[in-house]
Amino acid sequence: MTGNVAQAWGAKLARAQVIAAYPITPQTTIVERLSDFIAKGELQAKYLTVESEHSAMQACISASLAGARTYTATSSQGLLLMHELLHWASGQRTPVVMGVVNRAVGPPWNIWVDHTDTMAQRDTNWIQAYCENNQEVLDMVIQAYKIGEDAEISLPVMIMEDAFYLSHTAEPVEIPHPTLVDAFLPTFHPRHVLDVDEPLGFNVLAGPDLYEEFRFQLAHAMEATATRIPEVDEEFERSFGRSWGGLMERYRCEDADVVLIAVGTATSTARVVVDGLRDSGVKAGLAKLRFFRPFPREDIKHLAGEVDSITVLDRSYTGTYGGAIYTEVVASVKEIPHSPKVRGFYAGLGGRDLSPEVIKDCMMETLKAEESGVVWADVREFQEV
Amino acid sequence: MRAHRLPHIWCPGCGLGNALRCYVEAMEASDTPLDKHVCVSGIGCSGRAAGYVNVDSYHTTHGRPIPFATGLKLVRPELEVTVFSGDGDLVTIGGNHLIHAARRNLDLNVLCANNFNYGMTGGQFGATTPYAARTTTTPYGNFEQAFNLPLLVAASGATFVSRWTSLHVRQLTKAIERAFEVDGFAFVEILSPCPVGFGRKNEFADALAEMTHFREKAIVRHDADLREVGITMRREDPIILGNFVDEERPSYFVGKDDLLKSVLEGRE
Numbered sequence: 001m002t003g004n005v006a007q008a009w010g011a012k013l014a015r016a017q018v019i020a021a022y023p024i025t026p027q028t029t030i031v032e033r034l035s036d037f038i039a040k041g042e043l044q045a046k047y048l049t050v051e052s053e054h055s056a057m058q059a060c061i062s063a064s065l066a067g068a069r070t071y072t073a074t075s076s077q078g079l080l081l082m083h084e085l086l087h088w089a090s091g092q093r094t095p096v097v098m099g100v101v102n103r104a105v106g107p108p109w110n111i112w113v114d115h116t117d118t119m120a121q122r123d124t125n126w127i128q129a130y131c132e133n134n135q136e137v138l139d140m141v142i143q144a145y146k147i148g149e150d151a152e153i154s155l156p157v158m159i160m161e162d163a164f165y166l167s168h169t170a171e172p173v174e175i176p177h178p179t180l181v182d183a184f185l186p187t188f189h190p191r192h193v194l195d196v197d198e199p200l201g202f203n204v205l206a207g208p209d210l211y212e213e214f215r216f217q218l219a220h221a222m223e224a225t226a227t228r229i230p231e232v233d234e235e236f237e238r239s240f241g242r243s244w245g246g247l248m249e250r251y252r253c254e255d256a257d258v259v260l261i262a263v264g265t266a267t268s269t270a271r272v273v274v275d276g277l278r279d280s281g282v283k284a285g286l287a288k289l290r291f292f293r294p295f296p297r298e299d300i301k302h303l304a305g306e307v308d309s310i311t312v313l314d315r316s317y318t319g320t321y322g323g324a325i326y327t328e329v330v331a332s333v334k335e336i337p338h339s340p341k342v343r344g345f346y347a348g349l350g351g352r353d354l355s356p357e358v359i360k361d362c363m364m365e366t367l368k369a370e371e372s373g374v375v376w377a378d379v380r381e382f383q384e385v
Numbered sequence: 386m387r388a389h390r391l392p393h394i395w396c397p398g399c400g401l402g403n404a405l406r407c408y409v410e411a412m413e414a415s416d417t418p419l420d421k422h423v424c425v426s427g428i429g430c431s432g433r434a435a436g437y438v439n440v441d442s443y444h445t446t447h448g449r450p451i452p453f454a455t456g457l458k459l460v461r462p463e464l465e466v467t468v469f470s471g472d473g474d475l476v477t478i479g480g481n482h483l484i485h486a487a488r489r490n491l492d493l494n495v496l497c498a499n500n501f502n503y504g505m506t507g508g509q510f511g512a513t514t515p516y517a518a519r520t521t522t523t524p525y526g527n528f529e530q531a532f533n534l535p536l537l538v539a540a541s542g543a544t545f546v547s548r549w550t551s552l553h554v555r556q557l558t559k560a561i562e563r564a565f566e567v568d569g570f571a572f573v574e575i576l577s578p579c580p581v582g583f584g585r586k587n588e589f590a591d592a593l594a595e596m597t598h599f600r601e602k603a604i605v606r607h608d609a610d611l612r613e614v615g616i617t618m619r620r621e622d623p624i625i626l627g628n629f630v631d632e633e634r635p636s637y638f639v640g641k642d643d644l645l646k647s648v649l650e651g652r653e
Contacts, residue, residue, distance in 0.1 A: 023503045
């Protein structure tokens with residue numbers, strides 16, 4: 001099945017009760033499949049096609065406040081249009097789960113893979129997980145509900161997949177048995193719900209004497225995810241026999257001289273590159289960031305204590321010096337003494353192919369470089385016509 | 386037209402080619418030189434129009450061609466600003482902009498190709514999908530009610546409101562020419578087949594079948610009661626076309642100048 005069908009299956013197995021979405025390429029086939037499940041009676045859920053992504057998120061928030069398990073999906077411009085309400089979903093502590101198909105942000109128009117859309121939402125206090133393959137997509141949608149709905153956490157979760165590489169590419173995926181999923185994922189019982197018999201006031205005005213405490217609690221909840229995520233992954237393995245590795249997965253990092261840090265489908269290519277480099281005598285490794293929020297700060301610090309050179313691949317441009325991942329990695333490694341050299345590379349933007357050659361070049365450049373810095377890995381030089 | 390951008394991406398039988406041709410012919414027939422025409426498009430299949438016409442053009446984000454056109458017209462009122470977009474863009478995600486532009490009665494032309502669904506993303510239902518119509522997200526039929534666009538835009542205050550189909554090319558071209566002429570908000574709804582997205586799920590075997598339906602059921606009634614021109618899926622119901630509203634009403638600039646003049650008179 002494709003990554004988009006895997007998203008739909010994840011939401012179906014999790015028994016999402018309210019689904020609100022707006023069409024956008026390359027997300028649309030997720031909600032098409034869900035509406036099909038509902039029409040056939042295979043999923044007992046309310047389905048709404050609202051008039052914009054902004055309304056989709058608002059509908060999910062209110063449904064979640066009313067006690068329903070909710071799901072939505074979007075991409076690129078649609079995610080940007082939701083931005084205002086992403087803060088409301090996390091601030092109100094509604095554990096909405098959203099599939100995001102990573103697609104470039106305009107202008108110019110481009111529908112291919114690029115992570116700028118979700119990196120631009122890194123400050124909205126959503127849990128953010130990037131996936132490498134379609135099995136991980138399906139499994140993570142189920143895990144997302146378990147993590148987000150935890151009483152100590154109560155935060156919304158985005159499950160990301162790369163446009164077309166996953167969203168529209170089919171590969172074998174095992175569908176977990178519904179009985180096992182039901183046992184793994186209890187029904188949703190939020191602490192506070194909209195209830196006419198026990199009225200509660202949500203979103204009251206909080207003055208300077210209270211506001212900061214709301215934000216502190218939000219930060220505290222995100223901190224709690226760093227321990228809860230690996231636990232949920234272990235519980236998942238006990239139920240389904242598969243695990244994905246907590247916040248960050250290490251691949252051949254033992255005694256490595258250079259380690260690549262990346263997210264999404266590029267990590268599959270990177271495994272091949274690492275194997276090739278090892279075969280030719282270069283001690284290379286891969287650290288796959290599975291989560292960007294919470295950022296795996298401690299995992300990165302441990303890694304930084306063991307290697308001298310780190311390559312960071314950013315498939316997004318966020319206007320900072322160095323990409324979104326680069327800046328966070330540098331901030332983390334600076335917390336340890338004798339921090340390693342970190343080289344950041346912009347590559348694969350707007351769907352440009354991230355070939356093994358490009359990734360290998362980035363890692364070899366890192367080994368040769370004398371200090372940390374940022375490089376546009378694969379950009380074409382402008383020339384006077 | 387920008388010949389090097391052709392052939393266009395639209396499916397065989399899609400109404401957008403006809404609609405664009407009528408727009409281009411109306412531009413050529415208008416008194417305004419081509420370099421004073423501006424084409425603004427939104428998102429959806431129709432969005433490509435801005436790239437095909439060889440006049441100044443802008444392809445906006447989803448739902449926002451009318452705000453873009455509004456800003457442009459306020460700064461450069463001498464330009465003939467036309468929005469060429471679809472129902473999904475103009476009526477759903479950008480619906481608020483449509484009614485407010487009509488209320489404001491700024492001198493813009495909005496050509497709305499209505500194919501009753503979100504065609505580009507694969508045929509989902511939207512705010513113009515008739516009751517009971519099938520789409521990819523309403524496999525057993527749509528249970529929501531659709532907007533009646535001429536009624537909506539007329540009630541919002543537009544100066545010119547018209548509806549034709551992509552089959553009625555002469556009337557449509559004339560209506561677009563009239564939209565250019567009037568001083569105020571002009572809206573032309575263009576009923577347009579979407580054989581791949583909408584037609585095939587609703588028992589129109591191909592584009593020709595949908596166009597044949599348009600031809601057989603079309604009734605021209607310029608003085609129609611707009612409450613009765615909503616589109617239904619009942620095959621026996623007529624499809625009412627015409628130039629429904631064409632009346633003088635102070636446009637945005639006229640209203641502004643008149644008010645300022647009366648308020649400031651005698652203050653010198």
